[in-house]
Amino acid sequence: KAGVTQTPRYLIKTRGQQVTLSCSPISGHRSVSWYQQTPGQGLQFLFEYFSETQRNKGNFPGRFSGRQFSNSRSEMNVSTLELGDSALYLCASRRGLEVTEAFFGQGTRLTVV
Amino acid sequence: ELKVEQNPLFLSMQEGKNYTIYCNYSTTSDRLYWYRQDPGKSLESLFVLLSNGAVKQEGRLMASLDTKARLSTLHITAAVHDLSATYFCAGDDTGTASKLTFGTGTRLQVTL
Numbered sequence: 001k002a003g004v005t006q007t008p009r010y011l012i013k014t015r016g017q018q019v020t021l022s023c024s025p026i027s028g029h030r031s032v033s034w035y036q037q038t039p040g041q042g043l044q045f046l047f048e049y050f051s052e053t054q055r056n057k058g059n060f061p062g063r064f065s066g067r068q069f070s071n072s073r074s075e076m077n078v079s080t081l082e083l084g085d086s087a088l089y090l091c092a093s094r095r096g097l098e099v100t101e102a103f104f105g106q107g108t109r110l111t112v113v
Numbered sequence: 114e115l116k117v118e119q120n121p122l123f124l125s126m127q128e129g130k131n132y133t134i135y136c137n138y139s140t141t142s143d144r145l146y147w148y149r150q151d152p153g154k155s156l157e158s159l160f161v162l163l164s165n166g167a168v169k170q171e172g173r174l175m176a177s178l179d180t181k182a183r184l185s186t187l188h189i190t191a192a193v194h195d196l197s198a199t200y201f202c203a204g205d206d207t208g209t210a211s212k213l214t215f216g217t218g219t220r221l222q223v224t225l
Contacts, residue, residue, distance in 0.1 A: 035213075043215035101146075101161050
C-alpha cells in the first residue's frame with residue numbers, strides 16, 4: 001500500500017517569498033501532523049490536523065499555517081520566508097485519533113536563499 | 114511541557130559489540146516511540162512502547178520502557194554495519210502520537 005507522499009521533494013526559495021508544501025497521507029488515514037527538522041533545533045512539532053480541523057499547534061510564528069482538505073490531504077504554508085526556515089519538513093499520518101503509531105513521509109527539503 | 118533527552122549523541126561502535134541508547138523524559142508520557150533515520154531520508158518507525166514494562170525486539174534491536182523511572186532504552190546486540198543510522202526516541206503527552214516530542218537523536222556508526 002502507498003505510504004505518505006510529500007511534494008515537492010526539494011524546493012529553493014528566496015527570502016520574503018512564500019511556499020506551500022503538500023502531504024497526502026496513507027489511504028484511510030485521517031490525521032496529519034507536520035514537523036520541522038533542522039540541525040540546530042532537531043525535530044519540532046508544527047501542527048496536527050484531523051478531519052479538516054487543527055487539533056494541536058506547536059510553538060511556531062503565525063507565518064506557519066496549514067490546512068487539511070476533505071480527502072485528508074494537507075498543505076502547510078510558510079509566508080515571508082526567512083533563512084532560518086531552511087529545513088526538512090516532514091509530515092506524519094495516523095489512521096485516527098485513537099491510534100498510536102505515526103508514519104512519516106520522505107519530507108520536503110526547503111532551502112531559503 | 115514534555116522534554117525528551119537522549120544520550121549519547123554520538124556512538125561509534127565496532128561490529129559485534131553491544132551497546133545501549135538511553136532516553137529520559139520529563140513528565141508523564143506513558144507511550145514512547147523509537148524511530149530510525151538514514152541520512153537524507155525520512156523516519157522509520159521501529160518500536161511503539163505503550164505501557165510500563167513493555168519490551169519489544171526486532172532483530173538486533175530491543176527497546177524497553179520504565180514509566181516510573183521515565184526511561185526507555187534501545188539495546189543493540191552484536192552490531193552490524195547496516196545498523197548505522199540516527200535513532201530518535203519520542204514521547205507523547207497526548208496519548209495518540211499526534212504531537213510527538215523528539216529527543217536530539219543518537220547517531221550510531223558501526224565500524225568493522
